[in-house]
Amino acid sequence: MNTAADTQPTTQAALVIRKLFKAYVAGQPVLKGIDLTFGGTGLTAIIGASGTGKSTLLRCINRLVEPTSGEILLEGEDIVRLGGEQLRAARRRIGMVFQEYNLVERLTVMENLLTGRLGTIGPLDAWLRRFPPADIEHAFALLDTVGLANFANQRADSLSGGQRQRVGIARALMQEPRLLLADEPTSSLDPKTSVEIMELLREQGRANNIPVIVNMHDVELARRFADRVIGMRNGEVAFDGAATALDDGMLRSIYGGEGWLQ
Amino acid sequence: MSGAAPLRAQPAYLPPFRQSNAQRAAFVLLAAYALYAAAQFDLTWARFIIGLSNGARFLGRMFPPSFANWEPLLKGMLESLEIAVLASVVGIALSLPLGLLSARNLMPAWVTWPARSLVALCRALHPVIVAILFVKAVGFGALAGILALVVASVGFIGKLFAEAIEEISLKQVEAVRASGASFANVITYGVLPQVFSRFVGFGTYQFDSNLRNSTMVGIVGAGGIGATLFSAFQRFDYDFVCAILLTIIAVIVIGETLTNVLKKVFRA
Numbered sequence: 001m002n003t004a005a006d007t008q009p010t011t012q013a014a015l016v017i018r019k020l021f022k023a024y025v026a027g028q029p030v031l032k033g034i035d036l037t038f039g040g041t042g043l044t045a046i047i048g049a050s051g052t053g054k055s056t057l058l059r060c061i062n063r064l065v066e067p068t069s070g071e072i073l074l075e076g077e078d079i080v081r082l083g084g085e086q087l088r089a090a091r092r093r094i095g096m097v098f099q100e101y102n103l104v105e106r107l108t109v110m111e112n113l114l115t116g117r118l119g120t121i122g123p124l125d126a127w128l129r130r131f132p133p134a135d136i137e138h139a140f141a142l143l144d145t146v147g148l149a150n151f152a153n154q155r156a157d158s159l160s161g162g163q164r165q166r167v168g169i170a171r172a173l174m175q176e177p178r179l180l181l182a183d184e185p186t187s188s189l190d191p192k193t194s195v196e197i198m199e200l201l202r203e204q205g206r207a208n209n210i211p212v213i214v215n216m217h218d219v220e221l222a223r224r225f226a227d228r229v230i231g232m233r234n235g236e237v238a239f240d241g242a243a244t245a246l247d248d249g250m251l252r253s254i255y256g257g258e259g260w261l262q
Numbered sequence: 263m264s265g266a267a268p269l270r271a272q273p274a275y276l277p278p279f280r281q282s283n284a285q286r287a288a289f290v291l292l293a294a295y296a297l298y299a300a301a302q303f304d305l306t307w308a309r310f311i312i313g314l315s316n317g318a319r320f321l322g323r324m325f326p327p328s329f330a331n332w333e334p335l336l337k338g339m340l341e342s343l344e345i346a347v348l349a350s351v352v353g354i355a356l357s358l359p360l361g362l363l364s365a366r367n368l369m370p371a372w373v374t375w376p377a378r379s380l381v382a383l384c385r386a387l388h389p390v391i392v393a394i395l396f397v398k399a400v401g402f403g404a405l406a407g408i409l410a411l412v413v414a415s416v417g418f419i420g421k422l423f424a425e426a427i428e429e430i431s432l433k434q435v436e437a438v439r440a441s442g443a444s445f446a447n448v449i450t451y452g453v454l455p456q457v458f459s460r461f462v463g464f465g466t467y468q469f470d471s472n473l474r475n476s477t478m479v480g481i482v483g484a485g486g487i488g489a490t491l492f493s494a495f496q497r498f499d500y501d502f503v504c505a506i507l508l509t510i511i512a513v514i515v516i517g518e519t520l521t522n523v524l525k526k527v528f529r530a
Binding site: 062106107119171 | 431433434436437438439440441442443444446447448450451452455456458459
């Protein structure tokens with residue numbers, strides 16, 4: 001797999017970010033004019049020190065965080081301008097996986113998966129847990145895919161970290177997303193489980209033919225699983241290229257210093 | 263360890279559990295006021311002894327309790343029970359939306375401010391005073407008692423509901439929002455599962471409390487066993503008073519047992 005970095009806007013670009021700024025406090029931008037283009041497939045890892053805006057960038061894409069200015073085009077539609085029903089419709093097309101899984105602890109695994117379909121059903125049906133049979137079949141199929149076929153009726157808080165993250169991924173896939181975001185999905189997991197989760201993310205991106213964008217801290221994992229790596233420093237893109245092009249020199253310029261490189 | 267470490271100013275060592283002068287002054291003031299207040303009421307040991315012997319006579323006349331006049335007792339108790347149940351149902355039904363509107367982590371300030379004010383207003387006056395107001399407004403009887411206890415319920419569990427919602431994990435809410443769910447669906451799947459069992463706890467607690475208060479609002483004419491109790495006191499019918507008090511205790515104990523069962527049913 002060597003699709004290399006494709007920073008030129010193409011007609012099939014799934015996601016285009018233009019001049020994205022975000023300042024939580026006026027005058028102190030966390031994101032300083034991000035320009036990125038993501039093609040229709042492939043796994044992109046975003047690396048960088050803590051506090052450089054990786055999470056903010058990801059959360060701007062589905063507007064969990066409000067961008068200060070700029071454009072975010074999801075399949076040609078500017079998400080920044082959307083509101084209300086249209087924004088929710090856009091969020092439905094973006095699956096998201098979280099560092100701490102963010103499952104609804106007191107709901108069962110199945111109910112957590114069906115949460116991924118909440119954007120498609122009305123409040124009364126949601127209240128009565130009345131989901132279309134096709135959604136329920138889809139949920140069982142996904143549980144099978146992530147290896148949790150027998151866990152449907154267990155409560156989410158009874159699962160281990162790795163199992164929870166699999167549920168988190170299945171929930172995101174329930175949305176039948178056009179884009180999958182993952183915010184440090186392996187940072188709370190052991191090394192072996194981390195690899196399994198990254199494999200699952202890559203596989204599912206390929207199987208569904210959608211781009212996957214993963215924030216991560218583990219440079220080795222990024223090298224191993226990403227087709228493209230974006231390095232962020234101080235709210236700007238410091239590196240954008242194929243994972244194979246990421247050498248120690250680049251890492252130094254992304255993270256600063258060098259004592260930590262063995 | 264190369265070279266001498268640069269000298270740094272160390273912060274002063276502060277012993278744990280230290281008291282500031284302001285705290286000491288507060289304790290002294292509190293003790294002084296308690297002594298002053300006791301002096302105001304002429305609270306002496308002799309006065310207490312007189313009270314005790316009077317109490318012994320009173321207790322003596324209460325026993326044995328007399329259930330001979332059981333009809334008004336049963337009628338009053340059933341009315342109290344009805345007041346408690348109705349006030350709890352209506353009070354909880356009103357507190358759910360008010361609690362949600364008061365939750366500062368989900369609602370903007372212009373919504374929470376009026377909602378919190380309304381709840382605080384409901385809590386400001388003691389249920390007996392509210393009951394008197396309603397007796398004056400809607401007349402004697404159970405309706406005044408129900409309305410008074412609805413106000414008390416909203417004032418109390420409206421606040422507890424809001425606090426429970428303010429303590430939820432927003433990570434779970436964030437994940438449900440990210441799926442494109444509408445606000446109503448976010449509440450149903452992201453918020454409610456996190457607070458439901460606590461709501462059941464608060465609701466049953468309020469029912470306990472309403473049951474107790476419903477035996478009392480009758481004293482001011484707002485329906486229930488309280489009226490029967492009050493007139494028995496007026497007639498110095500102390501053995502009947504004792505029968506009423508024993509019945510109230512029995513009902514409260516049964517009520518608490520029932521609410522414990524209710525909690526188990528909902529937490530399963």
